[in-house]
Amino acid sequence: MARRPDQELTAQVRPDGYLELISRRTGKRHRCGPRGTTMWLALQRSGWQPELAADEIALHLGIDPDSVRCDIQAWLAHFREAGE
Template identity: 80%
Template structure:
């Protein structure tokens, strides 16, 4: 199921390749390395559809989309839990 990020969430990719997420609602910041940045960008390009994002990343890396989907699900779950 697609779920867009909170509209109060600001995302920016820093020059060092790290994604910085900032929630104006909670005041929390989180920096993601290149792997998290890749997942965020793929989700964004796929209209927040984890299956499509996993297929995009898997095709680029030459790996099984199911393993990438597990990573994406865990990553998204982490952010949902910390936002509650």
């Protein structure tokens, strides 16, 4: 299921390659390493479709899409639980 991020969430890829997510509503900041940045960018390109994002990443890295899907689902669950 596609689910766009909260409209109050801003995202910026920093010069060091890390993604910074900021909730304007809560003021919370999350900094994601290269793996999280890759997932965020793939989700954006896929219209926030986790399955398509996983396929894109798996194709690029030459790995099993099922393992990437698990990683994306866990990453998204982390943010849902945090209320972001």
